[in-house]
Amino acid sequence: MVMDVGHCYLDGNADVVEFCPHNSFHHVLAASTYTLQEGDCPSRSGSISLFNVDLGRVELFYRLKTAGIFDMKWSPVGGDATSPLLAQADAEGCLRVHHLESSDDGEALKEVNNEKVSSSMSLCLDWNPSATSISVGLSDGSVSIISLQEAKTSILQEWKAHDFEVWATSFDPDQPHLVYTGSDDCKFKGWDLRNGPSKLAFQNSKDHQMGVCCIAKSPHNSHTLFTGSYDEHLRIWDVRSIARPVNETSISLGGGVWRLKNHSVVPGLILAACMHNGFAIVKVDGNEVKVVETYNKHTSLAYGADWYRGSICQEDKKEKTIVATCSFYDQLLRVWVPESYII
Helix, strand or coil: CCEEEEEEECCCCEEEEEECCCCCCCCEEEEEEEEEECCCCCEEEEEEEEEEEECCEEEEEEEEEEECEEEEEECCCCCCCCCCEEEEEECCCEEEEEEEEEECCEEEEEEEEEEECCCCCEEEEEECCCCCEEEEEECCCEEEEEEEECCEEEEEEEEECCCCCEEEEEEECCEEEEEEEEECCCCEEEEECCCCCCEEEEEECCCCCCCEEEEEECCCCCCEEEEEECCCEEEEEECCCCCCCHHHCEEECCCCCCEEEECCCCCCEEEEECECCCEEEEEEECCEEEEEEEECCCCCCEEEEEECCCCEECCCCCEECCEEEEECCCCEEEEEECCCCCC
């Protein structure tokens, strides 16, 4: 049986959850919100909440009010940053970067960078492996590459990448000059940053039947990449032959595949946020793809999902992993332990 660790209601519509990947900060979970206030003068507000998480608790200890957030990510481990950074893409067209600071009162976020990227909304972002630049996808179909040097940001490149909203942007950690993008125009593209403005490396416009929502490179196989789409399918690609998915391998998850997260240790184990169909854990083994677990204790759009980095020993001394998920309109964050036989 799935074991629920705890849950919490946020102060707005919940859309992203991210466990900090940095050592000594694994217990820190960030959750963000996006709330549209309609009316004569509409506003898009948001927040970042930080939680202490372990097997016995989900405890809120910090909250920052900000613009409505569409995406956020912690800086990668092994990058140039000396301590964790948390970047947000928001409705004001900004890229904001926060430094996670420790004090006697616990951890808190301090904004260190604020770059106005566009008059359009910033919808998604990704760090390059060295944490020296960030790609940002925008609602007008553009992509920007932002340089991040200490307390200074600058726009390195920007170009029109797609016809509609860019919902996914992802650096290739094995080839950091490559950036993948996915959009509401149903196109999945790769860009070579070495020749600015960025050069189109490939384009696939026939396999996704609806918009491309997320892109995730396997951390265990430098050739394997996954995409998720509103058309409910998780697809597997080989970056050496990107014209079509590997052996046409895909699996329907019964809801729009909004977010994909690879397990950092177990190869081929993927956590998926499936919008109208809750959350799924998918196992990919060669050309075999199957759903090994589902989680349906949310009552609204499944948007945010992440794995805890590392494992936690339970009373029976068995090591378990933890998962955080969040859903939109019910503003709900849940933390749970998947069934033991998977991990």
